Amino acid sequence: MHFLISEVHNFGGFFGGDTVTLSGAPWRMEDAEEQTLTIDDAALLNVGERHHISAGMLLDLEFAGERVERAVLLGAANHAELRRALGEPELPAHIDAPLILARRCQSCELWVAVVAAAPCSVCGATAEP
Numbered sequence: 001m002h003f004l005i006s007e008v009h010n011f012g013g014f015f016g017g018d019t020v021t022l023s024g025a026p027w028r029m030e031d032a033e034e035q036t037l038t039i040d041d042a043a044l045l046n047v048g049e050r051h052h053i054s055a056g057m058l059l060d061l062e063f064a065g066e067r068v069e070r071a072v073l074l075g076a077a078n079h080a081e082l083r084r085a086l087g088e089p090e091l092p093a094h095i096d097a098p099l100i101l102a103r104r105c106q107s108c109e110l111w112v113a114v115v116a117a118a119p120c121s122v123c124g125a126t127a128e129p
């Protein structure tokens, strides 16, 4: 499920494991209801540091019952937040041409991670000239 974060409430820790609690709603779904979720740090697959999760980010969530089992960051409201959350990109050993690592998708209205001039990894739209 694609889930757009509207607000990050707090970052938990202590004995129950490291978590982030946030609100948001299923992305671009009619009558989507706002919900509050607590996501375990270990479920954040491509985000190195849960404190880098912020409002305006789009997550791909997989649930196991009520619990979020996997959360993958797909996009963010701006470039700085996306890059900070994703951390250092994994680059090929040899690069022959400039590589695009992120761009703003006009269709999603989000910054998304890409490699080269690939279509938007969220909606499939191609870059505008």
Ligand SMILES: [Zn+2]
Residues within 6 Å of the ligand: 105, 106, 107, 108, 109, 120, 121, 122, 123, 124, 125
């Ligand atoms: Zn898109």
